[in-house]
Amino acid sequence: MGAPRHVPPDPSARLWRNPEPKRGYDVVIVGAGGHGLATAYYLARNHGIRDIAVLERGWLAGGNMARNTMIIRSNYLLDESAALYNHALNLWEQLPAELDHDFLLSQRGVLNLAHTEQEVRDARRRSFANELNGVDTEWVTPEEIAEICPILNTSDEVRYPVLGATLQRRAGIAKHDHVAWALARKSDEMGVDFIQGCEVTGFTTDGDRVTGVQTDLGPIAAGRVGLAAAGRTSLLTDTLGIRLPLQSHPLQALASELLEPVHPCVVMSNHVHVYCSQAHKGELVLGAGIDPYNGYSRRGSIRTIENQLAAAVELFPIFARAHMIRTWAGTVDVTPDASPIIGPTPYENLFVNCGWGTGGFKATPGVGWVFAHTIATGEPHPINAPYGMERFTTGALIDEHGAAAVAH
Numbered sequence: 001m002g003a004p005r006h007v008p009p010d011p012s013a014r015l016w017r018n019p020e021p022k023r024g025y026d027v028v029i030v031g032a033g034g035h036g037l038a039t040a041y042y043l044a045r046n047h048g049i050r051d052i053a054v055l056e057r058g059w060l061a062g063g064n065m066a067r068n069t070m071i072i073r074s075n076y077l078l079d080e081s082a083a084l085y086n087h088a089l090n091l092w093e094q095l096p097a098e099l100d101h102d103f104l105l106s107q108r109g110v111l112n113l114a115h116t117e118q119e120v121r122d123a124r125r126r127s128f129a130n131e132l133n134g135v136d137t138e139w140v141t142p143e144e145i146a147e148i149c150p151i152l153n154t155s156d157e158v159r160y161p162v163l164g165a166t167l168q169r170r171a172g173i174a175k176h177d178h179v180a181w182a183l184a185r186k187s188d189e190m191g192v193d194f195i196q197g198c199e200v201t202g203f204t205t206d207g208d209r210v211t212g213v214q215t216d217l218g219p220i221a222a223g224r225v226g227l228a229a230a231g232r233t234s235l236l237t238d239t240l241g242i243r244l245p246l247q248s249h250p251l252q253a254l255a256s257e258l259l260e261p262v263h264p265c266v267v268m269s270n271h272v273h274v275y276c277s278q279a280h281k282g283e284l285v286l287g288a289g290i291d292p293y294n295g296y297s298r299r300g301s302i303r304t305i306e307n308q309l310a311a312a313v314e315l316f317p318i319f320a321r322a323h324m325i326r327t328w329a330g331t332v333d334v335t336p337d338a339s340p341i342i343g344p345t346p347y348e349n350l351f352v353n354c355g356w357g358t359g360g361f362k363a364t365p366g367v368g369w370v371f372a373h374t375i376a377t378g379e380p381h382p383i384n385a386p387y388g389m390e391r392f393t394t395g396a397l398i399d400e401h402g403a404a405a406v407a408h
């Protein structure tokens with residue numbers, strides 16, 4: 001048995017225990033990102049299952065959960081997506097009280113800009129679809145945008161002028177680290193074991209049943225196993241001969257120096273590839289599309305940053321002299337239809353939740369809810385029933401490339 005590779009910091013030790021792993025659990029979740037944490041929470045809360053371990057190779061919520069740009073919205077195009085993301089948004093609104101933890105949920109509104117006639121048509125179509133699905137949405141003109149976000153350049157003097165935008169007023173941001181700590185603290189109180197510095201390397205099986213996991217801290221038996229290990233999920237299922245259609249790419253973000261509050265909402269532009277909001281502390285938080293190559297390194301290329309900043313300065317001339325002081329990257333797992341995979345596998349007792357691409361933070365409570373249901377009952381919840389891996393052979397894809405935010 002190897003020693004844990006990471007000693008968790010003191011503050012987190014006060015929020016949850018750091019127990020030694022038991023030899024076996026009713027449920028083992030692999031990956032203590034937002035999705036693993038939310039799944040454990042709802043397994044305990046909704047299904048009364050308390051004998052749960054969440055195994056994490058690094059430190060709790062140190063993967064994409066620590067690296068995202070905090071944007072929450074539910075204005076996706078298709079019915080399946082609207083159901084999933086709106087379920088999440090409804091839960092976001094009640095979670096701070098439920099978890100007794102203020103994670104700075106700020107429903108400041110998200111503008112998705114359109115810069116071409118085709119984008120206008122696509123965005124309006126999405127906005128009509130949203131209305132039919134009960135997702136709050138508005139189409140706003142450049143003049144209205146200028147009132148909502150006065151620092152945005154809505155003049156004609158840019159390469160791609162702003163022709164309009166969809167606005168979701170209920171959308172916004174939430175402080176990702178606080179969300180993770182809140183979920184971990186409440187789950188810990190209900191008896192969930194978080195085992196950090198514990199990498200899952202494979203499975204123990206009995207015929208077509210998974211009976212546990214192999215880890216670098218030794219084998220751990222499990223009644224059921226839920227994989228929420230983002231891009232590494234396909235490496236794990238490979239050991240069982242299950243091939244998942246995931247490609248992993250670096251995705252970068254940047255933060256500026258602290259500025260006074262000037263940016264009142266979230267602005268996203270798929271076309272010129274930048275999105276921007278202002279964090280509670282005052283930094284601008286910016287992101288762009290994925291780097292095009294595959295890889296697990298958490299570094300992206302300078303070229304992506306250059307393009308992103310050129311677009312940002314064009315849209316927000318006021319930021320031309322702002323200093324960017326930090327850049328980082330995560331590894332996002334992308335499926336062919338830009339929608340996640342959530343459901344059972346050919347192995348009894350083994351369930352997967354992966355393929356969130358650039359947009360899984362916003363789904364955190366919603367997917368935790370439906371993945372917990374799937375693990376507890378052995379059957380998908382109606383919301384995640386369309387998200388099974390069989391869609392890549394039946395062809396019943398959920399193609400969300402247009403609405404899945406930045407390009408991937």
Ligand SMILES: Cc1cc2nc3c(=O)[nH]c(=O)nc-3n(C[C@H](O)[C@H](O)[C@H](O)COP(=O)(O)OP(=O)(O)OC[C@H]3O[C@@H](n4cnc5c(N)ncnc54)[C@H](O)[C@@H]3O)c2cc1C
Binds near residue numbers: 033059060330358361
């Ligand atoms: C730069 C950037 C910006 C983003 N911005 C947004 C945004 O604004 N809004 C939004 O909705 N989404 C955003 N995302 C996407 C979002 O962060 C992810 O979709 C989401 O965090 C996925 O959650 P997760 O729990 O599946 O993954 P993670 O948080 O990555 O958790 C997976 C965990 O599994 C662990 N793990 C992996 N393999 C093993 C193993 N073998 N054994 C044990 N543990 C293992 C990892 O260490 C990791 O902690 C962004 C992502 C990035 C990188």
